Amino acid sequence: MKVAMLVCLAMLIVSCSADPPEEQASSNETGASVSKPEAKPETTTETSSEANGEADRKPPESRAAVVPVTHLASTRETVSMEELSGERDLTVPSAYGEMAEKLLGRSDLDGLDSSEAVVDRVSRTPGALGLVPWDEAGPRVKVLAVGGESLLEPGAASHEGYPLAPDGATFPDGEELRRVVVAGDIVLDRGQNYTVIQQDLGLDFPLDGGYAEITSREAEPSYYSETGTVHQFTAERLGETGEVREYLRGADLTLANFENPVIRNAVYHPNATTFTGDLRLMPILRQAGIDGVTLGNNHVLDAGVSGLDETLGHLDDAGISHAGAGMGLDEAREPMIFSLGETKVGALSYHGVPSYEWSWATETVPGTVPLLERVMREDVKRLARRVDLVAVMPHWGKEYIATPEPGQVDFARAAVDAGADLVIGGHAHWPKGIEVYRGKPIFYGVGNFLLDQSWSEETSTGIFAEITLYEDRVIQTQPVPFIILDQAQPNFLAPQTGGDRALRKVYSASLGPEFQSYKRARD
Numbered sequence: 394m395k396v397a398m399l400v401c402l403a404m405l406i407v408s409c410s411a412d413p414p415e416e417q418a419s420s421n422e423t424g425a426s427v428s429k430p431e432a433k434p435e436t437t438t439e440t441s442s443e444a445n446g447e448a449d450r451k452p453p454e455s456r457a458a459v460v461p462v463t464h465l466a467s468t469r470e471t472v473s474m475e476e477l478s479g480e481r482d483l484t485v486p487s488a489y490g491e492m493a494e495k496l497l498g499r500s501d502l503d504g505l506d507s508s509e510a511v512v513d514r515v516s517r518t519p520g521a522l523g524l525v526p527w528d529e530a531g532p533r534v535k536v537l538a539v540g541g542e543s544l545l546e547p548g549a550a551s552h553e554g555y556p557l558a559p560d561g562a563t564f565p566d567g568e569e570l571r572r573v574v575v576a577g578d579i580v581l582d583r584g585q586n587y588t589v590i591q592q593d594l595g596l597d598f599p600l601d602g603g604y605a606e607i608t609s610r611e612a613e614p615s616y617y618s619e620t621g622t623v624h625q626f627t628a629e630r631l632g633e634t635g636e637v638r639e640y641l642r643g644a645d646l647t648l649a650n651f652e653n654p655v656i657r658n659a660v661y662h663p664n665a666t667t668f669t670g671d672l673r674l675m676p677i678l679r680q681a682g683i684d685g686v687t688l689g690n691n692h693v694l695d696a697g698v699s700g701l702d703e704t705l706g707h708l709d710d711a712g713i714s715h716a717g718a719g720m721g722l723d724e725a726r727e728p729m730i731f732s733l734g735e736t737k738v739g740a741l742s743y744h745g746v747p748s749y750e751w752s753w754a755t756e757t758v759p760g761t762v763p764l765l766e767r768v769m770r771e772d773v774k775r776l777a778r779r780v781d782l783v784a785v786m787p788h789w790g791k792e793y794i795a796t797p798e799p800g801q802v803d804f805a806r807a808a809v810d811a812g813a814d815l816v817i818g819g820h821a822h823w824p825k826g827i828e829v830y831r832g833k834p835i836f837y838g839v840g841n842f843l844l845d846q847s848w849s850e851e852t853s854t855g856i857f858a859e860i861t862l863y864e865d866r867v868i869q870t871q872p873v874p875f876i877i878l879d880q881a882q883p884n885f886l887a888p889q890t891g892g893d894r895a896l897r898k899v900y901s902a903s904l905g906p907e908f909q910s911y912k913r914a915r916d
Contacts, residue, residue, distance in 0.1 A: 457526035458558035459489060460544055462512065462534040464519045465829075465871075465907055466900045468888040471538040472522070474556050484511050485524045492559050493524050516907045524557065527565055528863070532834045532870045533907060545861055545869055547572050547645065565863055571733045574641060574873075575786070575817045575858040576649040576842040579686070581670030581677070584845020584880030586661050589674060598882060599843055600641070600680050603633030605876050605884035607891035610850055617793045623849035628876055628891075630884060637875070637883050640857075642682035645733050648740060649678075649842055650788060650819045651686035651715070654693060654700035655707050667695045670704075675711060677843070685729040687742035689717025689761045690788040690820070691749040698759045717742025717786075718761045722754040725762045728776050736865050739780035741772050745789040745804075746820055764789055766807050773811040781865035784815040790838075793851070795825050795902040797837040802828075802904065809833045814867055817858050823851040824895070826902030827872065834860065834870040845880035853877045854886075854895050872899055 461472050477483065478497045485493045487504035494500050505511050508529040515523040516533040523534070527544045530536050536545055539557055543549075549567035552558070588594050607628045615623040641647050655670035662668060678686070686708065694701055701718060708715045719725035729740040744752065745764025754760035762768065764787055776783050785808040790798050797805075805816045809830050816835040818825070825838030840855035847853050853876055861869035874895040875883040886892035901911045 456489075456492065456559050456562050457528050458544060458552070458555060458562040458564050459485075459493065459524045460527045460530055460557065461537040461539060462515050462523045462525055462530050463537055464515060464521065465533070465535050466519060466896065466911070467535055468893055468896075469535075469537055471541050471543075473540050477522070477524075477539075480522050482518075482520065483522045483524065484514060486511055486526075489524065489526070493557075496557055496559070517909070519910055528868075530868060531832060532867050533829050533832070535871065536869055545570060545863075547861070569734065569736075569864050571645040571736065571862040572643070573646045573648070573738070573860040573862060574644040575784075575836070575839065575860070576641070576647070576681075576683075577819050577839040577844075577855050578650050578652045578690075578822070578841050579678070579843040580652050580668050580692075580845070581655055581674040581843075582653055582659070582662050582668040583664070584847070585674055585677070585843055586671055587663065587845075588879060588881040589677075590671065591661070596674070596676050596680070598879075599677050600638035600882075601634050602630075602637040602875070602878070602882045602884035604631040604636065604887060605629065605878060605890065606631055607850065607876065607886070607894075615793075615849070618851070619794045619796060623851050626850040626853070628878060628884075630878070631890065636885060638680060640873075640885075642680075644682065646684055646731055646738060647682045648685050648687070648729075648784075648786070649681075649683055650690060650786070651678075651688055651704075651708075652690050652692045652844065654696040654704040656696050656700050656703050668692050669696050669700070672707065675707060678713060679711060683713060684731060685714035685716070685740060687717045687740070687786045687788065687819075688715050689725075689742035689744035689764075689786075691744065691746040691752065693718050693761060694752050701759055716740060716762075717744065717788075718759075719754060720759045722756050722758075722760075722762070725754045725760065726768070726772055728772070728780075730780060733862070736782065736862065737780040738782045738784065738862075739776045740784040740786055741769070741776065743769060743785070743787045743789070745787060747791070764804065766804060769804070769808055770811045773808060773813050777812040782814045782862065782867070783812060784817065785813045787816070787818045788820045789818055790820060792820065792822050794821055795823065795838075795898060797826050797828070797902070797904060801837055805835045805837065806830050809835070815860060822846055823854060824856045824872065824874075824899050826899060826904060826908075828904040829907060830905070834867060836870075836872070839872075841877060842883065843877075843881065845877070847877065847880050850876075855883065856895075856899065872896060 484503045486508045490504040508525040511523040547570040552564045610624040610626040653668035653670040659669040659671040714729040716729045743764040744761035753763040821838040824840040828835040836858045856872040874886045874892040
């Protein structure tokens with residue numbers, strides 16, 4: 394970034410602009426209780442050379458059904474038994490080799506020492522497939538359905554007939570599988586106000602999106618893009634109206650970043666970078682099934698302290714939890730807490746957008762929670778004593794950058810080291826890279842959600858961070874891409890209609906051995 398003062402001021406002015414740059418709370422516990430199975434005893438791994446011979450091939454006393462796993466970046470969702478039977482590059486743990494060969498009718502499977510070894514190989518090898526017990530897959534790989542049947546589908550009542558299971562196999566309890574969806578920035582002003590109120594398209598319109606296809610795109614120079622290029626685009630809807638609403642409402646927990654105050658006397662801002670959300674648009678949040686919002690961002694004080702105070706009240710009245718801002722630092726640091734059956738999930742929100750430190754709360758001054766490692770570590774350690782899973786949600790860094798910034802990487806990893814199970818960031822206004830650090834997923838930025846930055850394909854593209862939990866641990870994650878149309882409406886992008894390209898950009902900016910084979914996508 395240039396250091397000249399005029400350039401710095403210009404970048405602040407265009408922050409969150411609907412047009413391209415000219416150069417181009419209190420905690421809330423919800424949910425019904427579900428009986429939690431007794432914890433399984435921990436298994437130990439023998440390390441002697443003798444054990445690694447006979448013992449590694451010794452069938453386990455209790456066999457879990459196995460699942461196919463592939464690289465995180467794969468667009469495959471399902472695989473057939475016939476495909477598995479003929480797959481050359483298929484690896485299994487040695488202890489499961491004989492069983493897998495019998496189920497697949499073959500005798501040439503490549504056995505590795507452990508499930509961990511299979512996961513490690515598949516996670517580093519795009520196109521590879523492996524078979525591992527369902528409870529040893531983890532977020533470094535993507536679990537595929539078999540013939541359309543997935544063992545990790547929340548709520549599934551029975552897996553009778555699942556083909557990759559020996560007699561007496563154990564299966565996941567469908568009632569202990571939970572889906573969490575985290576969306577990006579919401580602004581109930583500008584594009585939402587224009588579409589819903591000014592154009593009178595109604596409160597249903599923003600979440601009526603289904604699937605869409607990007608039909609054309611043209612590159613143009615952009616000073617603020619890290620690649621120097623953005624794309625103008627056209628798109629058309631493909632149908633399945635309301636699919637986005639059903640997807641969000643169908644999650645067990647749905648979170649998003651609320652990037653504005655919402656007040657009774659809101660002023661409509663057609664193009665400004667000051668936001669005041671219209672109270673008449675609040676029902677959109679309930680339509681989306683949003684359970685909680687982060688307020689640690691650079692626009693929540695756009696209507697001053699009174700606007701923040703009013704916003705907290707409206708969220709409380711709507712039954713929507715919040716974290717990241719308050720009438721003092723202690724209140725702002727209070728986490729959101731949700732009960733998913735017997736599993737408690739806590740979420741913390743932090744604000745670290747450059748030049749907005751003035752909005753940080755103190756013991757006596759309202760505002761946002763500062764993005765400071767010391768504060769975060771204290772909060773995570775305190776929250777970890779109250780919940781089973783901790784999510785840290787920072788609003789941070791520079792806009793229009795997909796590559797995680799060094800300070801973001803340090804903070805996210807520090808959060809995991811402190812005890813966080815999940816980190817999901819925002820503010821860049823297009824999706825950023827991801828990482829799996831010490832087995833914990835990090836989404837450095839999910840982009841816009843209900844925000845009208847329609848001046849490029851990149852700012853119109855967002856992802857939902859979809860996380861699958863089993864009891865108290867993350868077992869799967871995936872980015873789900875969408876495109877925002879008519880300044881207001883997210884529509885899913887299937888791989889062949891633009892989703893694959895959107896995800897390639899995410900993966901090319903991602904960190905860790907899982908993504909070393911990806912080079913930066915600049916198309």
